[in-house]
Amino acid sequence: MKIGIVIPAHNEEEYLNACLQAVQNAIMQLNHVVIDVVVVLDNCSDQSLSIVKDNHMNWLVCNYGCVGQARDLGIRHLIAQGATWIACTDADSCVDLDWLKCQMYHLPTDAICGTVSLDNMNHLSVSTQRRYSEHYQDRMGHQHIHGANLSFSAQVYTEVGGFEPISCHEDVSFIQKLILKKYTIVWSNLVRVTTSSRLTARAPQGLSHFLIQLEKLTDSI
Template sequence: MIGILIPAHNEEERLDDCLRAALRAATHAMLAGEQVEILIVLDSCTDRSAEIVSRYPVLALSINARNVGLARAIGAQRLLERGARWISCSDADSRVADDWLVAQLGLGVDAVCGTLTVEHWHDSIDEAAQIRYHHHYQACDGHRHIHGANLGISAQAYKRAGGFQALACDEDVHLVRQLERSGASIAWSHRPQVVTSARLDSRARGGFGDYLRQLAQSE
């Protein structure tokens, strides 16, 4: 079984699009009918996120941690217990491509670090900041970006690396560094595509939204 893991904290505005995209990826013909389970970890949600998730054929788990690392760790453990051989991670404000799972699995490695495409730049991120972003961001194979919104790991490699840690941010970076230390084969690929929001009200301090905010504030 393939598991899709998506943590969510008050994401009612973006969850529908996120879940529809994940379900399309889960039924791609090139998966040859392999079972895919989508797990949404609802962390300290006070909005309509749980209600929205209940409308879809996905699994849901509610916690009260306000910690994305712990949310991912708990979710990954649940998927492993259910028999996942591969865990694909994304975020609730992002949309995975229809062939996202196929692209990750087709690389034949222990872990895949994919790229992000920003959609609908926020009004407060001016053209100069967008230029700075594109100048520094490597949207190509061989990049060295690490995003929890586009990360795939085999179950065996995940266990060897010790799994996600209960970090408030950079839990994805920590896991990839542990994967490197454990000798896992890692593809830094542009093939698995994920579109994400350019919002500045980031849910995790130090995450992608904070990075965009820093760009917008730079001279």
């Protein structure tokens, strides 16, 4: 087995170093497994590249302005390098120490949808915090899909055509294709990632957008 880890980034200098350190710590928990990491720098104009270099990680540069295309670029690059299992996270997220070990625990399977925890909810209203907690299923068998915590077989990725070139919900679209073709998916809360609760969205309909909508519900009451 060879694992490939893909991290798309668009101007993430505030979070990227912590992300890469967490990934490196998770890699160190696995022995005798070859692991390649690639950061896909999509239309970056900040210090993201310098941070990647400082962490001695590999990178690709593109100007898609599209997370679906950026993920796909990194994944296909790693598959061409021989990766048989792909693990995705995001540049504003920190994987748990046993992130990779727990993925290995669930094998064999075609894909794993992990959970995310918010890094800080103090800037959110009490009502938003409550609504989010009521909405989120932090349990085995949950039905959440996060590009920040998604892993799958390279063979399956190729067979279904990979991520769509869309700016948001490329992760949902991908998993829906797997469900339609009856691939095996593990919905795990053992595979965990902590992600930013910022309200400045990178993806137009992503987690930040969801939190903003919850805040608007609070304002309307």
